Amino acid sequence: MPADGQSHIRIARPSRDLAAAERFWCAGLGLSVVYRAEGGDRPGEHDLLMVGWPDASWHLELVHEAAHPVEPRPTEEDLLVIYLDEAVPEELVTRLTQHGGTRVASPNPYWNEWGVTIEDPDGYRLVLCRRGWSNS
Missing domain, CATH: 3.10.180.10 (2,3-Dihydroxybiphenyl 1,2-Dioxygenase, domain 1)
Structure with missing residues (x-):
């Protein structure tokens, strides 16, 4: 299937604290956890939190790798x-x-x-x- 208006969109971002992110996006905005995975402490393994509305054609993916964390670097225009x-x-x-x-x-x-x-x-x-x- 080619990319078109029906294609699902994932917006992926690093997070310092997935629990804090979940409180904001789920308890605050009202999104649901659509997927969660826990990694380990070895390089390349990461914790993953996907949030969205169940009927939406997009979701937000938040990741944190304890062994090699990526610091979020948002700007005022992100x-x-x-x-x-x-x-x-x-x-x-x-x-x-x-x-x-x-x-x-x-x-x-x-x-x-x-x-x-x-x-x-x-x-x-x-x-x-x-x-x-x-x-x-």
């Missing part, structure tokens, strides 16, 4: 944007910050006008956008 097509619920923002996120201003005024930006425990940014989006 964004995962979720288009809500409605106002951003303040209860959701509160839940995300209670579960390890930090609300931050974006250097891009567009995201400050149309959404809320929250940094996850690894420093990557989630934007909850009140606008809708379609590629068609």
Whole structure:
């Protein structure tokens, strides 16, 4: 099957602390753990956490290798944007910050006008956008 609009997307990132990441993405945002694997202490073995919504065509993969950890290096423009097509619920923002996120201003005024930006425990940014989006 060629890559097309039906292809599943995996966004992979290193994480310092998978437990903290799970609290943010699952308890905070409401994603589910779709897969988990524990590695060992030898080089090349890593712990893996995949989170997403069960019916989504994407998931977020977070990895940590204890023997050779990769330090996350996000920038202010490394964004995962979720288009809500409605106002951003303040209860959701509160839940995300209670579960390890930090609300931050974006250097891009567009995201400050149309959404809320929250940094996850690894420093990557989630934007909850009140606008809708379609590629068609």
